[in-house]
Each structure stands twice: as C-alpha cells, then as structure tokens.
Amino acid sequence: xxxxxxxxxxxxxxxxxxxxxxxxxxxxxxxxxxxxxxxxxxxxxxxxxxxxxxxxxxxxxxxxxxxxxxxxxxxxxxxxxxxxxxxxxxxxxxxxxxxxxxxxxxxxxxxxxxxxxxxxxxxxxxxxxxxxxxxxxxxxxxxxxxxxxxxxxxxxxxxxxxxxxxxxxxxxxxxxxxxxxxxxxxxxxxxxxxxxxxxxxxxxxxxxxxxxxxxxxxxxxxxxxxxxxxxxxxxxxxxxxxxxxxxxxxxxxxxxxxxxxxxxxxxxxxxxxxxxxxxxxxxxxxxxxxxxxxxxxxxxxxxxxxxxxxxxxxxxxxxxxxxxxxxxxxxxxxxxxxxxxxxxxxxxxxxxxxxxxxxxxxxxxxxxxxxxxxxxxxxxxxxxxxxxxxxxxxxxxxxxxxxxxxxxxxxxxxxxxxxxx
Numbered sequence: 001x002x003x004x005x006x007x008x009x010x011x012x013x014x015x016x017x018x019x020x021x022x023x024x025x026x027x028x029x030x031x032x033x034x035x036x037x038x039x040x041x042x043x044x045x046x047x048x049x050x051x052x053x054x055x056x057x058x059x060x061x062x063x064x065x066x067x068x069x070x071x072x073x074x075x076x077x078x079x080x081x082x083x084x085x086x087x088x089x090x091x092x093x094x095x096x097x098x099x100x101x102x103x104x105x106x107x108x109x110x111x112x113x114x115x116x117x118x119x120x121x122x123x124x125x126x127x128x129x130x131x132x133x134x135x136x137x138x139x140x141x142x143x144x145x146x147x148x149x150x151x152x153x154x155x156x157x158x159x160x161x162x163x164x165x166x167x168x169x170x171x172x173x174x175x176x177x178x179x180x181x182x183x184x185x186x187x188x189x190x191x192x193x194x195x196x197x198x199x200x201x202x203x204x205x206x207x208x209x210x211x212x213x214x215x216x217x218x219x220x221x222x223x224x225x226x227x228x229x230x231x232x233x234x235x236x237x238x239x240x241x242x243x244x245x246x247x248x249x250x251x252x253x254x255x256x257x258x259x260x261x262x263x264x265x266x267x268x269x270x271x272x273x274x275x276x277x278x279x280x281x282x283x284x285x286x287x288x289x290x291x292x293x294x295x296x297x298x299x300x301x302x303x304x305x306x307x308x309x310x311x312x313x314x315x316x317x318x319x320x321x322x323x324x325x326x327x328x329x330x331x332x333x334x335x336x337x338x339x340x341x342x343x344x345x346x347x348x349x350x351x352x353x354x355x356x357x358x359x360x361x362x363x364x365x366x367x368x369x370x371x372x373x374x375x376x377x378x379x380x381x382x383x384x385x386x387x388x389x390x391x392x393x394x395x396x397x398x399x400x401x402x403x404x405x406x407x408x409x410x411x412x413x414x415x416x417x418x419x420x421x
Contacts, residue, residue: 005035005037006148007035010039012042034048034131038054038143059111069117136159137161158198161193165337173328191215200219223408226409245319246281256326277299279293322352350398372397
C-alpha cells in the first residue's frame with residue numbers, strides 16, 4: 001500500500017506532525033510512504049520519496065522562470081539538503097511565526113494564488129508515485145487545502161483526513177477582526193476538503209463530538225500508539241530530590257503554567273530540596289520567561305535536545321510533566337487536542353503530573369483514566385504533590401498510566417484498525 005502525505009512541514013520526527021504521521025505507519029508491513037510538503041527541510045528515512053514546494057520557489061519562478069518544486073532526499077541521506085533556509089531567511093520565518101500577523105498569512109496565500117505551483121514536476125511526481133491513499137491533516141490554511149484538493153483530484157485516489165487542532169470551531173478567542181475574517185475564509189475551504197474525505201480521523205472524543213456535528217460525517221478517534229506488551233517498566237528507585245521533567249514547546253502561554261509549578265516546588269523545597277523541575281525546550285526565552293522558569297534550586301531550563309535524547313531523558317526522570325495554558329484564548333485553542341507526548345509518557349511508565357484546565361481533551365483523558373496527578377491551580381497542586389511525595393504513590397500512578405496506554409494507545413490494536421480501514 002502506497003501512502004502519499006500532504007503537509008506544510010517535512011515529515012520528520014523532530015516535528016510534531018511528522019512524529020505523529022510516521023508513528024502511525026512505522027513497522028507496518030507492505031506500506032510505503034511518500035510526501036509532498038511546503039516548507040524547507042528534509043523528511044526522515046521512513047519517507048521513500050518526497051517533493052517540496054516553497055514560497056521562495058514560487059517567487060523565483062515568477063521572476064526568473066525557474067522550476068517550481070524539487071524532489072528531496074531523506075535527512076539521513078549523505079546528500080546535502082536541496083531545500084534549506086539561509087540564516088537570514090530563517091530569522092524572518094521565526095519572526096513571522098512568533099508574531100502571527102494576519103497580513104503574513106494573506107501574503108503567503110497571495111503568493112500561492114499567483115504562483116505556478118501546478119507544475120509539470122508536481123504532476124510527474126504524483127503520477128510516477130501513483131499512491132493508493134492520500135493522507136493529510138485538516139489544516140486552517142487555504143493554500144495547503146487547495147494543494148490537497150489538487151493532489152486528490154489529479155491522483156483520483158481515496159482521501160484520508162486527520163484532524164487534531166481546534167482550527168475550525170467558532171469557539172475561539174480573537175480580538176482582531178482580520179483574524180475572524182481569515183478564520184471564515186479558511187473554514188470555507190476546510191469544508192470542501194472535509195466533503196472530499198473518504199475517511200475522517202480525529203484526535204479526541206471532544207473533537208469527534210464537535211466535528212461529527214459540524215461536518216455531518218462519521219469520525220474515528222486515532223492517536224499516536226506504542227508497544228505496551230509486557231509489564232510496566234517502572235523505576236526501582238527514585239531520585240532524591242525527585243526529578244520532574246518537561247520536554248517540548250512552552251509557547252501558547254504554557255510557560256506560565258510551568259512557572260506556577262516552579263512556584264509550588266519552591267514552597268515544597270522551603271526547608272529542604274525535595275523535588276526539582278527540568279525544562280527541555282527549543283523555544284527562545286524572553287527575560288520574563290527566564291525569570292519565571294529558572295527558580296532557585298527548584299526549576300531549571302535545560303535548552304533544546306534531539307528526539308533520541310528526549311526518550312533517554314524521559315526514561316531517567318522520576319515524574320513527567322504535561323501542561324496546558326490556563327488563559328481563555330489558549331484554553332479554547334487546545335480544547336480538542338491530545339498531545340502526542342502523553343503516549344510517550346504512558347509508555348515510559350513514569351508517573352505523570354498534568355497541570356492546566358481539566359476540561360481540555362488531553363487532561364480530561366488522564367482524569368477519566370485515573371492515571372496522573374492532576375491539578376488546575378497552585379493550591380491543589382501543592383496538596384497533591386506533597387501527598388504524593390510523602391506517601392510514595394509514584395509507582396502506583398506509573399502502573400495505572402501504563403495500563404491506560406495499553407488500553408487506549410496499543411500499537412497492535414491501532415495498526416489493526418488502520419489496516420482494516
């Protein structure tokens with residue numbers, strides 16, 4: 001079975017979308033993966049073929065009539081990457097990502113509207129690969145959705161859609177009128193993509209309920225999976241002081257929630273250091289973030305690490321931290337989402353500390369399965385963490401987490417469902 005992914009980012013495990021897509025089909029027999037994407041970079045070795053189109057290529061084509069789109073080798077290849085940003089270009093991209101001004105998205109969409117991305121090279125790539133399935137994410141990006149519809153029409157193959165962000169709902173907090181205009185524009189083409197979908201996956205029960213009402217189409221819950229065979233690999237001995245670890249993005253005000261955990265740890269450590277938080281993230285920290293997250297002997301920002309290092313860090317941790325922002329805007333933004341990290345946490349059989357709004361899908365999942373220490377305010381966190389540390393309930397929580405993973409995220413069961421679908 002040949003599956004062609006269409007996405008904005010290259011599919012590699014260092015990026016959330018790539019981590020999820022590759023995980024779904026890794027180790028599955030008789031499955032070949034290919035990719036079409038729209039940002040600079042190279043895919044992982046699991047992707048047999050890839051084709052990249054960027055705004056830079058579209059602009060150069062308009063000016064110099066150069067070809068649009070290029071075949072790309074995997075990042076494990078010995079060949080230097082064919083598509084990569086210069087330092088100055090990456091600086092501009094980082095600025096755009098951090099500011100997220102609506103005008104930037106409109107400019108990007110305009111480039112794709114006037115650009116000749118329906119190139120002979122793209123057509124040749126699709127026809128030569130001849131996929132059995134088109135697999136893509138439900139994105140709030142008009143140009144990407146037009147690309148998805150074109151690839152589906154040209155290949156004349158089944159379209160599988162996977163949604164995991166709250167990017168369609170009207171339950172959003174946006175003060176800018178331009179953002180609301182952009183949201184309604186994106187919703188229109190998202191409906192067209194949803195109508196074309198032959199199979200529709202979502203990330204959580206919350207999203208399933210919302211999207212079945214919105215699109216009048218059956219949705220199936222699909223999450224990242226892992227091998228949960230055997231007994232839970234719990235720790236024989238915990239560190240003193242207890243080592244709490246967070247790995248991942250601290251944007252969308254998640255850093256504020258981490259800062260509140262650091263405040264609680266300062267109180268717990270008042271007389272003697274009992275627990276410490278170590279934060280591994282690739283985000284650039286402002287002075288305010290630094291002050292909130294580097295707190296005495298209680299909390300430390302450790303910087304960025306690779307995916308391989310993350311797994312080793314999680315294995316050595318005593319407790320793994322999952323957080324969501326508590327402000328209204330970001331609470332609504334992640335209301336339907338389920339973090340891929342949670343499956344990794346459950347697999348590692350380390351007790352999970354979840355801090356944030358209890359109604360969002362990721363934290364609600366942990367509450368329903370009684371497999372984490374959960375709190376949504378500093379006082380509750382102080383009480384629950386103190387009780388857990390003093391009464392040594394860590395192994396009990398870790399085992400419950402592993403059993404929950406075995407029930408809901410078992411790779412054998414999810415692989416079977418995917419193959420049947």
